[in-house]
Amino acid sequence: MPVNGVAMTAIGVAIIRARESEREDRLYDDPQAKDFVAAARAGFEPERWARVEALADQFYDGRTIGVRLVDERFQEAVAAGCRQIVLLGAGLDTRAYRMGLPADLHVYEIDLPELFAFKEPVLAATAATSTCHRHVVTADLRGDWRKPLLESGFDPAVPTYWVDEGCLGYLNQDWNRQVVATLTELSAPGSRFGAGRMVIDPDAPRYRDLRRLVAGDDAPEPAPNPPLADFDVEQWLNDIGWNTEFRSWNDMTAHLDRPAGRLDSRIGNIAAFRR
Numbered sequence: 001m002p003v004n005g006v007a008m009t010a011i012g013v014a015i016i017r018a019r020e021s022e023r024e025d026r027l028y029d030d031p032q033a034k035d036f037v038a039a040a041r042a043g044f045e046p047e048r049w050a051r052v053e054a055l056a057d058q059f060y061d062g063r064t065i066g067v068r069l070v071d072e073r074f075q076e077a078v079a080a081g082c083r084q085i086v087l088l089g090a091g092l093d094t095r096a097y098r099m100g101l102p103a104d105l106h107v108y109e110i111d112l113p114e115l116f117a118f119k120e121p122v123l124a125a126t127a128a129t130s131t132c133h134r135h136v137v138t139a140d141l142r143g144d145w146r147k148p149l150l151e152s153g154f155d156p157a158v159p160t161y162w163v164d165e166g167c168l169g170y171l172n173q174d175w176n177r178q179v180v181a182t183l184t185e186l187s188a189p190g191s192r193f194g195a196g197r198m199v200i201d202p203d204a205p206r207y208r209d210l211r212r213l214v215a216g217d218d219a220p221e222p223a224p225n226p227p228l229a230d231f232d233v234e235q236w237l238n239d240i241g242w243n244t245e246f247r248s249w250n251d252m253t254a255h256l257d258r259p260a261g262r263l264d265s266r267i268g269n270i271a272a273f274r275r
């Protein structure tokens with residue numbers, strides 16, 4: 001049970017997906033999210049659980065819309081012919097079960113051992129079956145994850161959609177670049193990747209609370225990742241073999257019947273397509 005450390009953040013997102021799934025006007029339905037939440041709650045001290053729930057509350061509005069946007073990118077990638085999807089820091093994601101994905105699609109979920117030690121028994125206890133091939137890849141993205149991915153059956157010759165949904169932000173910039181360089185080498189032409197472009201205030205209370213909860217109360221005050229000074233992500237992606245297209249948050253959310261808030265027009269997603 002990941003009650004500490006970065007794997008715990010996946011539980012917060014499951015709380016958000018469970019809550020969304022109960023709404024009549026839901027943006028997606030994730031029936032297993034409530035099972036993860038129930039199993040996790042049983043392992044937390046009540047005070048710590050209340051803090052996880054309070055943080056899920058604070059992140060709910062934006063994060064739940066973000067889940068829906070990734071669902072849409074998933075469907076676009078599958079329709080465009082990607083037959084492999086790799087979730088970087090998959091957490092408690094259940095898209096392999098809930099999206100009716102085609103049987104010839106392979107979904108590779110990469111995450112830390114403590115995450116899967118919690119996730120797999122909870123999934124096994126539900127009646128859910130995945131509609132596509134699902135592969136669990138236990139690896140640390142700060143180490144050699146290429147080898148376990150290849151050993152799981154990943155084929156670098158097949159166009160792949162790579163998903164970072166709230167994971168790379170937990171790695172420092174050197175590791176981020178290393179991860180993207182590796183996935184670039186593993187990407188056949190036609191592969192896709194999305195990189196968030198955000199403007200956040202790392203000193204805002206919710207980000208400080210999140211860092212504190214992840215680090216543990218006995219650890220020294222954790223510092224935020226330093227911003228990417230003078231580093232143009234779009235230019236770099238173009239230089240290493242991707243064509244990019246920026247989509248603003250405001251444009252991506254305009255069709256949703258949900259107040260998404262108008263954000264700074266520089267905030268959004270850099271969609272990258274492998275040449």
Ligand SMILES: C[S@@+](CC[C@H](N)C(=O)[O-])C[C@H]1O[C@@H](n2cnc3c(N)ncnc32)[C@H](O)[C@@H]1O
Pocket residue numbers: 006007008009010013014088089090091092093110111112115139140141142164165166167170171
């Ligand atoms: C905020 S959660 C998001 C999970 C999932 N993508 C979602 O949206 O529900 C971040 C995930 O990244 C994983 N993660 C963070 N650092 C990692 C690393 N170095 N290697 C593998 N996984 C990592 C955590 O274990 C956690 O499951």
